[in-house]
Amino acid sequence: GEDVEQSLFLSVREGDSSVINCTYTDSSSTYLYWYKQEPGAGLQLLTYIFSNMDMKQDQRLTVLLNKKDKHLSLRIADTQTGDSAIYFCAPAQDDYKLSFGAGTTVTVRA
Amino acid sequence: DAGVTQSPTHLIKTRGQQVTLRCSPKSGHDTVSWYQQALGQGPQFIFQYYEEEERQRGNFPDRFSGHQFPNYSSELNVNALLLGDSALYLCASSQPGLAANEQFFGPGTRLTVL
Secondary structure, three states: OOOEEEOOEEEEEOOOOEEEEEEEOOOOOOEEEEEEEOOOOOEEEEEEEEOOOOEEEEOOEEEEEEOOOOEEEEEEOOOOHHHOEEEEEEEEEOOOEEOOOOOEEEEEEO | OOOOEEEOOEEEEOOOOOEEEEEEOOOOOOEEEEEEEOOOOOOEEEEEEEOOEEEEEOOOOOOEEEEEOOOOOEEEEEOOOOHHHOEEEEEEEEOOOOOOOOOEEOOOEEEEEO
16 A cells, blocks of 8 residues: 655744655555644645646645655745644545555644 | 535444444535544545445455445444544545545544543
């Protein structure tokens, strides 16, 4: 099955940029998603990228994909306290089965 | 536009019991997937329902079963509960063929097995 690895924790100062990294093993994923989870809540879809793209920008979010290295990153510009949460990258297998790692807990400090 | 809804919010059961969790998909979606999220971990795919049939299944035992109704809502049933079944159960809906086939998640059902 698909293995997804992310660093567990990231601490960032308010107003700075956050970069969350993800590596995965299944190169056949057509879509790769980023989700956000706040304490006690479900998952909120943030953005996604098609596997034939290198970059996608969506307001404060920038997704970079290096398909050769199977590396995905999410950059959050001007990080705010409301961005404190757990972030998951989720490559899709067979176009509908999402695989998740343990997620990256982002803490925004004043 | 109502998003994905799940019921109940919380549930406490004892070992050996059976439980049924419910999910209503986002309006316009016909596909429902179920995920189990243990504490401190990412969600794990259980199975997906499309056109009232189980389309794909993750690495979960037969104690986990499901159903999809003609209105696209879905149930997840777990028999002979074990302590290790304690988790947040998430339902996600999607509409294959639309854009990037995004899956939208509900708030989850927190199951505690004592």
